[in-house]
Every structure is written in C-alpha cells, then in structure tokens.
Amino acid sequence: MSEEPAENISGGEDGSGAAAMFEERPAETRAEAVVDELGRQYWQKAYGGRDAFECLVRTILSQNTSDKASQPAHDELMARYGGEGDLAETLAEADRAELAETISGAGLYNQKSKMIRGAAREVVAEFGDSTGFDAYVRDEPPAVVRDRLLEIHGVGPKTADCVLLFAGGRGGVFPVDTHVHRIARRLGVAPPDADHEGVREALERDVPGEKCGFGHTAMIQFGREYCTARKPACLDGLDACPLSDRCDRVGVSPETGDVVDPSEATAE
Structure with missing residues (x-):
C-alpha cells in the first residue's frame, strides 16, 4: 500500500481553496x-492566493517523491529560511550544502537544492x-507566465501549471502528474x-476552466484511493469503483x- 496522506495536500477539507x-x-x-463526479466524490474548490515563489519551491520539492516525504521537507525549509526576510532573496544567498541538508527528506536533495537556489536567484534578478x-x-497572461516559468531550470509543465493554478488562481489550468496521466487515459477521456x-x-x-x-x-x-497503477479497484468488481460506469478501462x-499502460493496450 502507498503511504500517501489521506488527503491531497493541494486540496480537500484541510487544503487551500474556497468552496x-x-x-x-x-x-x-x-x-x-x-x-x-469526482467533485461530488471529493470536493469542489476554487484555487489561488498562495505565494507564487513558495508554491514554486513546494512543487519542486514534490518532484519524483510523495507528499508524505516532500511536505516535511517544505516545512523544514520554511522553518529555516521563511523568517522575516523575503524568501527568494534568502534562498538566493543560501549555502547550498545547508539547503540540501534541510530538504534531505524530499529525496534528490542535492539536485533540488540547486534548482531551488537557481530559481531564487533568477526570480531576484528579474523580478526583484x-x-x-x-x-x-x-497579472500577466497565463500563456506568457507559463512560458517564462518553463525557462527556469528544474521547472517542467506540471510545476509551471501548479504555480499558475494554486498561486495565480488561473482558470483552465489542469496540471498533469502521474496519477492524472494514468487515469485520464484509462478512463478514455484522453488518447x-x-x-x-x-x-x-x-x-x-x-x-x-x-x-x-x-x-x-x-x-x-481518486488515483490514490481507487485507480492505482497496479491494482485499480475495478479488479475487485465494477461496483468497487465509483467511476466504473464512466470508464473505458x-x-x-x-x-x-491484467493491467497494462493504456498505450500498450492499443499497440497490438
């Protein structure tokens, strides 16, 4: 079983956002x-309002790791560097070895410490x-912001989209992580x-939007509770999944x- 939190940190009753x-x-x-249907199953939230740079840092920390590991690393980072000064300015001048030690629980900490400090320096140089x-x-057009975020080393499409959604509150932004990538294709709502x-x-x-x-x-x-990578709930019977009547499986x-990647199922 995965040791993910019971609730996604970016949403739900204990997360950010308003009904x-x-x-x-x-x-x-x-x-x-x-x-x-997912909204009825879980929650309907409108997002936005998070600090954009902290959101960027938080999403970098989450790359290739679970919320269970990355959330404590984020908390440690904020405890050490998120004092009275500006976070970007503080991290731009941070000792990289100390930063890496601070976020070590998130995995790939040497790589991520370089990304975070580099992003901080770029933010300070361009935006003050x-x-x-x-x-x-x-304030800037979402497409312009997304393109600029993607120019920052370590920022991929999912990270850029999370910043647009959770900080910028931009409608029409649907970040795609491994869960979304798997489920949308299994359901048949994406190729x-x-x-x-x-x-x-x-x-x-x-x-x-x-x-x-x-x-x-x-x-x-939903991907954590029902449609996991190796054992989706429908293997226990279609009535075990709340989306079975909307799913192409x-x-x-x-x-x-049998469970294979959707791309393999149609390759034969």
Missing part, C-alpha cells in the same frame, strides 16, 4: 462528466523579490498514447486481472 458552487447542468463532454514574482504570476502534454491539452479543451482546478486535485485523490481487464 466553488456551480449551476447544475448536463455535462457537455465525457471529461466534464468525470470531473463533476518574491512580491514582484507573485504579481507577475497573478491512450498521449504524453503528459497531450493529456493536459485534452482535459483543458474538454473541461470548463472553472472546474479544472478541483478536477486536478480530486483526480489525484483502457489497459485494464477485470475479467483476466
């Missing part, structure tokens, strides 16, 4: 119907401090051979118990 209300209406796409960076993320960017494009096209944020967080939670055979 979002929507007028009840029939979903216009299968992807929207899935997200609506965390406040200037935060204003840029919130089975789509890479992470292909899944993002499909979901952002077919899910209303105001629902993308909670679609992201709830899909992650691409790459999953409850009859035989």
Whole structure:
C-alpha cells in the first residue's frame, strides 16, 4: 500500500481553496462528466492566493517523491529560511550544502537544492523579490507566465501549471502528474498514447476552466484511493469503483486481472 496522506495536500477539507458552487447542468463532454463526479466524490474548490515563489519551491520539492516525504521537507525549509526576510532573496544567498541538508527528506536533495537556489536567484534578478514574482504570476497572461516559468531550470509543465493554478488562481489550468496521466487515459477521456502534454491539452479543451482546478486535485485523490497503477479497484468488481460506469478501462481487464499502460493496450 502507498503511504500517501489521506488527503491531497493541494486540496480537500484541510487544503487551500474556497468552496466553488456551480449551476447544475448536463455535462457537455465525457471529461466534464468525470470531473463533476469526482467533485461530488471529493470536493469542489476554487484555487489561488498562495505565494507564487513558495508554491514554486513546494512543487519542486514534490518532484519524483510523495507528499508524505516532500511536505516535511517544505516545512523544514520554511522553518529555516521563511523568517522575516523575503524568501527568494534568502534562498538566493543560501549555502547550498545547508539547503540540501534541510530538504534531505524530499529525496534528490542535492539536485533540488540547486534548482531551488537557481530559481531564487533568477526570480531576484528579474523580478526583484518574491512580491514582484507573485504579481507577475497573478497579472500577466497565463500563456506568457507559463512560458517564462518553463525557462527556469528544474521547472517542467506540471510545476509551471501548479504555480499558475494554486498561486495565480488561473482558470483552465489542469496540471498533469502521474496519477492524472494514468487515469485520464484509462478512463478514455484522453488518447491512450498521449504524453503528459497531450493529456493536459485534452482535459483543458474538454473541461470548463472553472472546474479544472478541483478536477486536478480530486483526480489525484481518486488515483490514490481507487485507480492505482497496479491494482485499480475495478479488479475487485465494477461496483468497487465509483467511476466504473464512466470508464473505458483502457489497459485494464477485470475479467483476466491484467493491467497494462493504456498505450500498450492499443499497440497490438
């Protein structure tokens, strides 16, 4: 069993965000119907308002590790460097070995300490401090911000999209991690051979912008509780999964118990 937290740190009752209300209406796409069901299963949240630079740091720490490991590392970093001064300015001048030791619980700490200090120096050089960076993320066109974030060493599409969503509060942004990538293709709401960017494009096209944020967080939670990589709940019977009636089960055979990546299921 995975030792993930019971709730996704980026959403849910104990996470950030405010309850979002929507007028009840029939979903216009299968992807929207899935997200609506996920919202009923978990939560409907509107996001935004986090400090952009801290969000960037937090998401870098989460790369290739679990929330169970990265959250304490983030807490340690903030305890040591998040005092009265500006966080970006402080981390730009931080001793890298000390920074690496501080975040060691997150895994890949030498690599991540370089990324974080490098990102801090870039933010300070171009935006002055965390406040200037935060204003840029919130106020500039999302596509412009995303392209600029992707220029920072260590920032990939998922990290950039998380900053846009959780700090900038941008609608229409659906970050794609390993859970979302797997589940969207299994469900059949994204092409089975789509890479992470292909899944993002499909979901952002077919899910209303105001629902993308909670679609992201709830899909992650669904992936942890029901649609795991090796043993999705439907192997125990279709009634074990709350989304069974909306799922194409691409790459999953409850009859035989076989589970393969969706791209392999259609390669034959």
